[in-house]
Amino acid sequence: MGSTRRLASLAVAGIFLVTAAAACGGSGATSPKATGAATVGPAAFTPGPDTGWSNSGITVDPAKLGCPNPTGPQSRGVTDTEIKVGGLITQTSSSGPVNTGMDVGAKIRFERANAEGGVNGRTITYVGTRDDGSDPTRLITQAESLANDGVFAAVPAVARAGNFSDVFCKTDTPFFGWGVSADYCGTALGFGITGCLVSGPGGSTIPSAWGMAARAILGGDGSGRSAAVVGVDLDSAVNGVKLSAKAIKASGIAVPYVENPVPASGLNDPTAIVNALMHANHGAPPDLVVTIVDFSPAIKIIDALRAAGYQGKILTPLGYDPRLAGFKDLDGTYTLLQWAPAESGSAADDQMRADFAKYAPSEPIGLTAMAGYWSADMFLDAVRKTGRDLTVASLLKTLNGGGYSYNVAGAVAQTQWPVNHTASAPCAAVVQLSGGKYLPTVKLSCTPLVANQ
Structure with a gap:
């Protein structure tokens, strides 16, 4: 019976994961065609x-992305001692659970960061996760609720259907996650750990x-x-x-x-x-x-x-x-x-396994839990490189200024910004x-x- 339940849960999760796989080929948002791109052979x-x-000559002008210039509150959710974040995740559906363990993975990474003294003198306060229930309408209200709670960023933000980036654009809320929705493509505020996966047929x-x-x-x-x-x-x-x-x-x-x-x-x-x-x-x-x-x-x-x-x-x-x-x-x-x-045997994956064993020993280390963990890690990396003067504008300057890349040796391959706003890694x-x-x-x-x- 236990094996049957596990496979049923995985079958539901598979619906989301195959969306991600198809997304590797692209769907949804339209991104600019490559200009002057080099032709490659087999x-x-x-x-x-x-x-x-190599970017093969493909470049992105961040000024031409959506929401390039935040004008709202610049330090919302940031104090001298903390950074407030929260998750927006499709966790349930009519068929059962989705994205199992994604929020747990993120919280695990934040817990280790806090145990090590935080980032640039600030600890991470995780206010919880909003679940859209696979409902596009509820996705909007949950995104608004998260922004109204005063978070500095949404981590992770991974939704199965609908559009949440418009809400975060209006509220100047950066978001990080697994870029399996069109929200991560063509906007200056969204950062996927594997880039933009749904760039569209064009x-x-x-x-x-x-x-x-x-x-x-x-x-x-x-x-x-x-x-x-x-x-x-x-x-x-x-x-x-x-x-x-x-x-x-x-x-x-x-x-x-x-x-x-x-x-x-x-x-x-x-x-x-x-x-x-x-x-x-x-x-x-x-x-x-x-x-x-x-x-x-x-x-x-x-x-x-x-x-x-x-x-x-x-x-x-x-x-x-x-x-x-x-x-x-x-x-x-x-x-x-x-x-x-x-x-994999990499030092980073060994550390991740140790973190799961310490902070959530009963949580299986599946793809969705790993996605949450690495999304949190990317956010922490960007905040650390931004420095003590943390605002939305300063964070985006770090990420979209042309010199930022994220990778974890042997664990997460490099993304290069801003080109990965319109391309997958x-x-x-x-x-x-x-x-x-x-x-x-x-x-x-x-x-x-x-x-x-």
């Missing part, structure tokens, strides 16, 4: 260092991480190999699947199948989809199947592929979670992560679940930005 998709990646870049992952899984330079990309029948997912497939193709791999056949309401019978996949590559199955779908449909497709005799590789954005390590249906599959897995890690353990296939790595041309 070799650019070779894994590189997790910092120092966005400046394509999600190169998918191409990097596919090449690494298939080995070699990709020539003579093929991949199929399967998505959900939603407008945002359609665009995300197309751009993800575009990145895989640009990496040198043929992509004969790019479809969104999975109904948004759920998948009852995967037979037709699997039959199409098994003949997608000139009558034969592709070497790699990429499932950018919700948890339950993904499992149905994976099980049906194996029952049909599929011998190729399977890549999903949903397979990494300590609660899934023993789930045999996912054994052998690969998962793309936007930051390093907790088991071109970085990822890949793990394979094997025998109840997550084995690294690609350590946290980056490519250059790849223009959407």
Whole structure:
């Protein structure tokens, strides 16, 4: 019974996570097209260092972003001894919990910061988390409530649907989080730990991480190999699947199948989809199947592929979670992560694991909990680099002045600002679940930005 409940919870969380995965391809907000961007070839998709990646000539003028000049209260929530912050997170839905542990992850990081004396002489006061309940209308009222509580910043701010950035623009409230909504794209106030993930079909870049992952899984330079990309029948997912497939193709791999056949309401019978996949590559199955779908449909497709005799590789954005390590249906599959897995062995991930063990020992270190933790860490980094004279304007000057980047060696790949207001970080890690353990296939790595041309 306990295992069933855990998987049900993960299935609900998967709905949000696959939105993030599709968002890696972009949907929603429109970002400027690249001008003068360098053209890259398949070799650019070779894994590189997790910092120092090239912007390929793609630049962003922060003055042309939304909300570039805050005019409201500059030090709201800041005193000589504290900084007041709060979270705005989609935590519940009609189907169950969402973003499980994201607020806990943030509070853990803030607790360690406070135990170490705070940042620039100020401790962090976390006023709590507003839950929008997956309701766009409630999202607005909850964002207004958080701003009215006098927070200096919203950390984390991660919502599943709707728009909260307009509220924070009117109230001059910076926000930090996992950039899985259009709120993080094209605004000077929003800072995603992996950049802007939903830049729209006219966005400046394509999600190169998918191409990097596919090449690494298939080995070699990709020539003579093929991949199929399967998505959900939603407008945002359609665009995300197309751009993800575009990145895989640009990496040198043929992509004969790019479809969104999975109904948004759920998948009852995967037979037709699997039959199409098994003949997608000139009558034969592709070497790699990429499932950018919700948890339950993904499992149905994976099980049906194996029952049909599929011998190729399977890549999903949903397979990494300590609660899934023993789930045999996912054994052998690969998962793309936007930051390093907790088991990476880096000093930063070891510290994170120690923090969870100390401050919330019962909280699983899954993707959403990690997203909250690293969102808080980015905020702390920006505040520290801003210095003692902390206002909204001074914080934005630090972040958008052209010299700020955020990364945690071996744990969170570099974002560069302001370019990541309109592009996702071109970085990822890949793990394979094997025998109840997550084995690294690609350590946290980056490519250059790849223009959407």
